[in-house]
Amino acid sequence: MNPRGRAPGSAIFANLPARVTLPLAALSVAWASVAIDLPDLDTIRRWIIRIIELIVLGGIGLAVVISLAFIGAWVLSHLRQPKAEDQPRITWMSHAALWSSFVPVALTAVAAGGMFVPVLKPLMLKVFAYAVATAGVSWLVCIAALIVGGGKPELSRVRRGLLLAGTPFYCLAVWLSRFL
Structure with a gap:
């Protein structure tokens, strides 16, 4: 070490102008x-394109x-037999199931509107994430009903x-497939 605390030889590169050190560095990287x-x-x-394709x-x-x-x-729901006419029914549960499924459909429509309305474009991903989350909640309500x-x-x-309730996922599959 010299008195300035530098290793020997480092002063050579420090004293060279940039027009010399840049080509030397490029040459050493190429070698x-x-x-x-x-x-x-x-x-x-x-490779990067292939990785993106695999992710998609x-x-x-x-x-x-x-x-x-x-x-x-939905297919398995057809195995459920309706109750007899004389048995008591809970009608509010089926109404809650149907109305809760309109929320993800509406949010998906708003997210899709972001492709055509510039004001909604920054909100597309967030609104679509809300649509997916509410679709899960709606699915649980439908299964309970x-x-x-x-x-x-x-x-x-x-x-x-x-x-x-599955609308966000149907649309997501179609939207992602356009990148292939």
Whole structure:
């Protein structure tokens, strides 16, 4: 170490102008990349594109699986038999299930409106996240109403609510698939 606290040889590069050190640094990086056998930028770009495609495919797969869960619950809801006419029914539960499913549909419509209305564009992701969260809550309300049961009109409302609650996931699968 010299009196200034620098290692020997570091003063050589400190005294060189930038027009000399920049090409020297580029040359040393080029030599190192040849010695290490790093891929060229086109190969790295292809790798990044492939990684993005795999992420998109995973997102589509997840959206399709959740969409199928909503549709599967709707299909399985047809196994539920309506209660007899003389049995007491809880009608408010089926109404809550149907009306709670309109919330994710409306939020999905607002999020989709962000593609066409510039004012809504910054809110698209947040509104869509709310749509997904409310779809989950609506699905739980629909399943609870399905377990409680009821007559034909009540079960019909619950089934319609199950299909409508899946709207954010149906739209997400379609939106993500356009990136493939």
